[in-house]
Amino acid sequence: MGLYDILATDSGHFFFKFNSDAECEVILEGGPWYIAGKPIILRKWQPGLKFDKEAVKTIPVWCIFSYLPLELWTAEGFSRVASAIGRPIQVDRMTATRRRITYARICIEINAETEPIFELDVQYRNPITGGNESVKVNVEYQWTPSRCTKCLVFGHDCSKNNTKPAQPVVVKGTETTQDAWMTRRKGKDKIIGK
Numbered sequence: 001m002g003l004y005d006i007l008a009t010d011s012g013h014f015f016f017k018f019n020s021d022a023e024c025e026v027i028l029e030g031g032p033w034y035i036a037g038k039p040i041i042l043r044k045w046q047p048g049l050k051f052d053k054e055a056v057k058t059i060p061v062w063c064i065f066s067y068l069p070l071e072l073w074t075a076e077g078f079s080r081v082a083s084a085i086g087r088p089i090q091v092d093r094m095t096a097t098r099r100r101i102t103y104a105r106i107c108i109e110i111n112a113e114t115e116p117i118f119e120l121d122v123q124y125r126n127p128i129t130g131g132n133e134s135v136k137v138n139v140e141y142q143w144t145p146s147r148c149t150k151c152l153v154f155g156h157d158c159s160k161n162n163t164k165p166a167q168p169v170v171v172k173g174t175e176t177t178q179d180a181w182m183t184r185r186k187g188k189d190k191i192i193g194k
Ligand SMILES: [Zn+2]
Pocket: 148, 149, 150, 151, 152, 156, 157, 158
């Protein structure tokens, strides 16, 4: 791959340097990645990026949206559904080029202060009838670390007695794994405005 250097910092962070933006994008799109069996959080560096390992409030996570109506397969549509989960970062190439329309894969910065959402009621305009319609869109998180609902940070969970970090959840296709994160918020599904 086009990786040409790795720099380590005292705080335990690593910089991965690539030969080109394109090679960097391939890695960013390909996650989740693991080092020695442990998931790593990858972020694209930008000026002013702060490193605070103790209190991780936000993390970038690849999310999979199933049953997304084709009318919403636009930059605006992706942005709308992703904004219900967090701050949209990017869609993967297969989604952007619509070469795989069984699901849309979007990288979203999620905040530990927000309860995870697994189902969205999305409203969109049906171009044939001209009316507004509502559809349920499923959301899967490709990987999430443990989340503390007391401290509102990622990385640990005060409500659990053992301090062992939670095993990463890897979701493939439509098969889901059992984890605290997979608890559906009954009757609290977020509705995206028209
Ligand atoms: Zn805590």
